[in-house]
Amino acid sequence: MRLVSCSVAAAIALLAHPAAAAETVKIGAVFSLTGNAAAYGAQQKAGVALAADEINKSGKLPGITLEVVLEDDGTSPQQGISVFDRLINMNKVSAIIGPTLSTLAEAADPRAQAQKTPVVAVSNTKPNAITTIGDYIWRVSLTEAQVIPSAVDIARKKLGFKTAAILYGNDDAFTKAGFDVMKSSLEKAGVQILGIQTFSTKDRDFNAQLTALKGLKPDVLLVSALVEQAGSIAVQARQLGYTGPIMGGNGFNSTKFIQLAGPAAEGVLVGTAWNRASLDPVNQAFIAAMKARGVDPDQFGAQAYTGVLVIADAIRQAGLKGGRDDIKAGFAKVKDLPTPLGKFSFLPSRDGDHPAAVQIVKSGKFEILE
Amino acid sequence: MGQQIVNGLFLGSIYALFALGYTLVFGVLDILNLAHQAVFMLCAYVALALVVHLHLPMPIAFPLAVVAGGLLGVVVDRLAFRPLRGRSDSNISGLISSIALATILEALALQFFGPDVERFPFGIVPDRSLRLGDAVISELQLVIIGIAVSMLAVLTWVLRRTTLGRRIRAVAENPVAARVLGVNVDRVIASSFFVSSALGGAAGVLFGLAFNSVSPDMGRTVELKGLAVIILGGMGSMPGAAIAGFALGLLEVFTVAKIGSSYRDAVAFGVLFLVLVVRPRGLLGPAALREA
Numbered sequence: 136m137r138l139v140s141c142s143v144a145a146a147i148a149l150l151a152h153p154a155a156a157a158e159t160v161k162i163g164a165v166f167s168l169t170g171n172a173a174a175y176g177a178q179q180k181a182g183v184a185l186a187a188d189e190i191n192k193s194g195k196l197p198g199i200t201l202e203v204v205l206e207d208d209g210t211s212p213q214q215g216i217s218v219f220d221r222l223i224n225m226n227k228v229s230a231i232i233g234p235t236l237s238t239l240a241e242a243a244d245p246r247a248q249a250q251k252t253p254v255v256a257v258s259n260t261k262p263n264a265i266t267t268i269g270d271y272i273w274r275v276s277l278t279e280a281q282v283i284p285s286a287v288d289i290a291r292k293k294l295g296f297k298t299a300a301i302l303y304g305n306d307d308a309f310t311k312a313g314f315d316v317m318k319s320s321l322e323k324a325g326v327q328i329l330g331i332q333t334f335s336t337k338d339r340d341f342n343a344q345l346t347a348l349k350g351l352k353p354d355v356l357l358v359s360a361l362v363e364q365a366g367s368i369a370v371q372a373r374q375l376g377y378t379g380p381i382m383g384g385n386g387f388n389s390t391k392f393i394q395l396a397g398p399a400a401e402g403v404l405v406g407t408a409w410n411r412a413s414l415d416p417v418n419q420a421f422i423a424a425m426k427a428r429g430v431d432p433d434q435f436g437a438q439a440y441t442g443v444l445v446i447a448d449a450i451r452q453a454g455l456k457g458g459r460d461d462i463k464a465g466f467a468k469v470k471d472l473p474t475p476l477g478k479f480s481f482l483p484s485r486d487g488d489h490p491a492a493v494q495i496v497k498s499g500k501f502e503i504l505e
Numbered sequence: 506m507g508q509q510i511v512n513g514l515f516l517g518s519i520y521a522l523f524a525l526g527y528t529l530v531f532g533v534l535d536i537l538n539l540a541h542q543a544v545f546m547l548c549a550y551v552a553l554a555l556v557v558h559l560h561l562p563m564p565i566a567f568p569l570a571v572v573a574g575g576l577l578g579v580v581v582d583r584l585a586f587r588p589l590r591g592r593s594d595s596n597i598s599g600l601i602s603s604i605a606l607a608t609i610l611e612a613l614a615l616q617f618f619g620p621d622v623e624r625f626p627f628g629i630v631p632d633r634s635l636r637l638g639d640a641v642i643s644e645l646q647l648v649i650i651g652i653a654v655s656m657l658a659v660l661t662w663v664l665r666r667t668t669l670g671r672r673i674r675a676v677a678e679n680p681v682a683a684r685v686l687g688v689n690v691d692r693v694i695a696s697s698f699f700v701s702s703a704l705g706g707a708a709g710v711l712f713g714l715a716f717n718s719v720s721p722d723m724g725r726t727v728e729l730k731g732l733a734v735i736i737l738g739g740m741g742s743m744p745g746a747a748i749a750g751f752a753l754g755l756l757e758v759f760t761v762a763k764i765g766s767s768y769r770d771a772v773a774f775g776v777l778f779l780v781l782v783v784r785p786r787g788l789l790g791p792a793a794l795r796e797a
Contacts, residue, residue, distance in 0.1 A: 305767060333766045337726045339716035340519075342512040343761035343769075350508075363622035363720065370717050374634070375508065376641050395717065397627045 159200045160457030162187070162446060163222035165233035165243070166439075170210025172235045175258060179439035180205060181430040183232060186443030189424070196450055199457055201443070208234045212242035219243040223250045230255060230462050232442045235435075237261040244268045253463045257442040258435055260385065262312060266485040271459075273466050275442050275479070275487045277408040279313055279385045284320040285491035286382070286406025287357075291324055293493075293504060294380055296354035298327045302344055302368065303359035305333040313359035313384035321357070329353050336361065341371050349377045359384040366395025373399040380404060393499055400496045404504060409434040409476055410492030412503035421475040441474040448472050507640035509762050510755070515646045517754025518653035519712055523727045524734035524746040525653075525660055526704030530697055532741030533664070533677045535596065538698070540581045540603040541705050541731070542724025543610035548574040548706030549713035549723065550618055556629055563629050567710055574706020578698040581606060586698075587691060607724075614721040622720040630714060649711045656704060657747040663700070664743060673697055677741070733777045739790025749788055 164183045166176035187201045204226050208215035215234050222228045223246065230253040234240055237259040247254045248269035255273050259265045262278040290296075299321050304310035321328055329351040332344035345368070348356060358368055358381060365387045372381060382404040383392070393400045411422070411432075421440060425432040432440075449465025450457050466485070471478040477490040493504040523545065530536045552570035555561045561569070585602040589595045634643040664670040672693045675683040684690050712727070713719040734753055738745030753773060760772040780787065 332761065335770075337722065339712070339718050339723065339726060340512075340516055342515070343509060343758040344766050346508045346512055347762045363718065366622070366624070367716055367718050374641065374643060391621070395622065395624055 158198060158457060159202050160450065161202050161204055161226055161228040162443070163219075163226065163228035163231040163233075164203050164205045164439075165208050165215065165218050165222070165231060165235075166205070167210040167235040167239070168205075168207035170208075172210045175235050175435045176207070178430070178433055178436035179233070179235060179257065181425060181428060182432070182436035182439030182441075183443055185421075185424055185428060186440045186447075190443065190447045196447055196455060199450060199455060201447065203443075204228055208239055208243070210236065210239070212239050215239040215243040216246060219246045223247060223252050228252065229457050229459050230446050232257055232439065232446070234259075237265060240265050241268070244272050247271060251463075252459050253466065255442045255445060257438040270485070271463055273445075273481060273485045273487075275445060275476075276438050277487060277489070277491060279309075280316050281486070281488075282406040282408055282491045283313065283316040283384060284323070286404070286493045287317065287320040287324060287326075289491075289493045289504070290355070290380075290382055290404050291326065294355065296326060296380070298329050298352075298354045299357055300330045300332075300348040300351055300353035300355075301328060301357045301359070302332045302334070302341070302348060304336055304361065304364065306335045307361065310336075310359045310361060310384070310386065313386070317357050317359060317384065326355075334360075334364070336364070338364070339367060341368050342375065345372050345375050345377065349375055353379065355380045355382055357382050357384075359386070361386045362389050362391050362395070365392050366400075369396040369399040369403060388494075390501075393496060393501075400499070403496045405494045405496075405501070407434060407492050407494045407501075407503075408489075409437040410490070410503055411437075412505060413475075413477065413492075415473070415475075415477065417473045418475040418477075437475045441476050441479060444472060444474050445469055445479065507638050509758050511637070511640045511642045511646070513755035513758035514650055514751060515642075515715070515754070516758060517751035518650040519708060519715065519750075520727065520730050520734050520753050521747045521750025522649075522653045522656060522708035522711065523705060523731040524738070524750050525656060525743060526701035526708070527731045528735045528738070528741060528743065528746045529660070529664075529673075529701040529704070532735055532739075532746070533673060534694060534697055535677070536586060536694075537596070537600050538581065538586075538603050538701070539600060539728070540585060540607040540610065541702070542728040543607040543614075544574050544577050544581065544702045545705045545709035545712070545727065546614060546719075546721060546724040547577060547610060547709070549709040549719045550614060550623075551706075552710040553623060553625060553713065553719050556625060563714075567707075570710050571703045571707045574709070575699040575703035577706070578700075578702020579695050581702065582695050582698040586694075590691075590694075611721050611724075618721065620721065622718045624717045624719065625714055645715060649715060652707065652711065653747070653750075656707070657743060660700070660704070661743045669693070669696060730773075733774065737777055737780055737787055739787030741791065742787070742789040745787055745789030752788075 166179045168176040187203045191200055206218040232255050235258050240259045244254050248271050253271045256265050257275045260276055260278050262280040266272050266274050303314035330348050387405045448469050449462045452468035453461035453465035470480050479489045482488045494501040495504045527541050530538050548570045551573045552566045555566035585606045586599045589598045630645050634641050672688050676690050676693045680690050734749045738749030757769050757773050760769045
C-alpha cells in the first residue's frame with residue numbers, strides 16, 4: 136500500500152515537473168581515505184553512501200537523484216585542493232561534503248568559496264574557523280566551544296557537582312580555548328571553581344598541580360589537554376589518590392587516551408557530538424542500517440550521514456532545485472531536521488546546532504553516560 | 506604539604522640523575538654535550554623495545570638500556586667531539602656539533618617510532634604504593650629516589666678514589682700535561698662519555714616509567730633544567746648537582762602549590778639568576794675559578 140502511494144506520488148511529481156524528471160544532483164564527498172586520518176574517512180564514506188541510497192529510495196526528493204562522487208584527499212592539503220578543483224570544475228558538483236580534517240578544510244574550502252560551491256563540513260571542529268572562510272561554507276560538526284557547555288551541563292545534572300577544579304595547558308591554542316569554554320560554562324552553571332592550575336605542552340610531571348588541586352577537595356576535576364598528556368594526567372591523578380570524577384575536553388575524545396591511561400581511564404567523562412545511545416527512531420534506524428552494511432558506526436559516520444540529510448533537506452527547502460545557489464539558500468531554512476545527531480538546525484554563523492552528549496569510559500570503552 | 510615534599514623530592518631525583526651525567530662531561534671536562542638529552546630519550550625507547558618486542562622483564566631491560574646509553578655516549582664523543590678536539594675553538598664547535606647530532610638522533614627517533622607518545626605496558630613495574638600520613642609514594646618513586654642517591658655516591662667515589670677518576674680529573678685540569686704524563690686522553694674522555702651517557706640513559710628509562718610517557722621530544726623538558734642544576738650546584742661538583750637537583754624539584758613544586766603553576770619556570774630560573782649573581786660558583790662549586 137505504502138509502495139503504491141509512493142509510486143503514485145512519484146508519478147504525480149513526474150507529471151508536475153517533466154523537466155526535472157531525470158535530474159541528477161552530484162554531491163562531492165572528499166574524505167581522508169588514505170593517510171593519517173584514514174580511520175575517520177572509512178566511517179564517513181559509509182555514512183554518506185547510506186544516506187544517499189536511503190534518500191534516493193525514499194522518494195523524499197521527487198524527480199531528483201543524488202549521485203555521490205567520492206574522492207580521497209590522502210590526508211594532504213595539496214591533494215585536498217586538487218580534488219576540490221576537480222569536483223568543482225570538471226564534475227560540476229552542486230555541493231561538497233568534507234574534507235575530514237580542519238587543516239585540510241582551511242586549505243581547500245577557499246577554492247569552493249571562490250567558485251560559489253557550497254561545502255558542508257562534517258568533521259571539522261576547530262572553533263571560530265572553517266565557516267568564517269565564507270558564506271558558502273556550512274558546518275554540521277559541533278565545535279569544542281559547543282560540546283563542552285552541554286557536556287558540563289549534562290554531567291552536572293547526573294553527578295550533581297557544586298565545586299570544580301581545572302587543570303589546563305596554557306601554551307597551546309586548542310587547550311587554552313578548551314579551558315576558556317570550561318571556565319565560562321562552569322560559571323554559567325553556578326559551579327564554584329576552587330582552583331585553576333596550568334602546565335606546558337612539554338610537561339610530563341603533573342604531580343605538583345594535581346596535589347594542589349586535590350587538596351582543595353573539588354567535586355569534579357576538569358582537564359583541558361592534548362591526548363599525549365591527558366593519559367599521564369589521569370594516571371598521576373589516580374596515583375595521588377584522587378578518586379572523584381575527571382572530565383576531559385576534546386583531547387580526551389580518542390581511544391589513544393584509554394590506551395595511555397589504562398585502568399586510570401575508567402570513569403573519565405568526555406563530551407561528544409553524537410549520542411549513540413539515543414532512542415530516537417532516526418538514530419536507531421541509522422545504527423541498524425549501518426550495521427546491516429557491516430559497519431559499526433561512530434561519531435564520524437553519524438555526522439557524515441547527517442551531512443547528506445542536510446543537503447537533501449536544503450534541496451527540498453529550495454523547491455526541489457539542486458543548483459549550487461539553491462542549496463546554499465536552502466541551508467538557511469533547515470530547521471529541526473530529524474537526524475541521528477538529534478534535531479538539527481544551523482546557527483546564524485552557519486555552524487551546526489544540535490544536542491551534545493557525555494561519554495564515560497567503562498571497561499576500556501567509551502559509553503554514553505545515561 | 507607532605508605530598509608536595511614527596512613530589513618535589515621525586516622530581517628532583519629525576520633532575521639530579523640527568524644532571525649527574527651532564528656535569529661529568531660539562532663541569533669536569535668542560536665539554537657541553539647537548540646530545541645528552543637525545544641519549545636520554547633513545548634509552549627510554551631501547552628499554553621500551555626490549556620490554557615490548559623481546560618481552561624482557563624490567564630488571565633485565567633496564568641495565569641493558571643503560572649499557573646501550575653508555576655505548577651511545579661513546580658514539581656521540583667519536584662523531585661530535587673527537588674530530589674537533591685540539592682546535593682552538595673546540596668548545597663552541599663541539600657544542601654546535603652536539604646540537605646537530607641531537608637533532609639528527611631526534612629526527613631518527615621520529616622516523617622510527619613516530620611522533621606519538623608511547624608508554625610502557627601496564628604492570629611492568631609493580632603498582633604498589635606506600636602511605637605516609639596524607640602523602641602517597643609509589644614503590645617506583647622510592648626506587649628512583651634511591652637510584653639517584655646511590656648513583657651520586659658511586660660517581661663521587663669513582664671520581665675521588667679510583668684510577669679512572671684521577672685520570673678524569675687530570676685531563677680536566679690540563680689535557681696536555683695529562684698526555685705528557687702518559688694518560689690516554691681520548692680514552693679517558695670516551696670513558697667519561699660512557700659513564701655520563703649511561704647515567705643519562707638510566708634517567709631516561711626511569712623518566713619514561715615514572716610519567717608513563719616516551720616520546721621523541723621527551724628530553725627537551727629536562728635539558729634546560731639539567732643545565733640549570735649543574736650551574737646551581739657548582740660546576741663539576743657531583744654532590745652539588747644532586748643537591749641542586751632536589752632543590753630545583755622542591756622549588757618548582759612549591760611554586761606551583763603556593764604561587765601558581767604559570768610562574769613555575771619563571772621562579773625556578775629567577776632563583777638560578779640570583780644564585781649566579783650572588784654566588785657565582787654555585788652551591789658547592791670550587792672556591793676559586795680555574796684559570797682558562
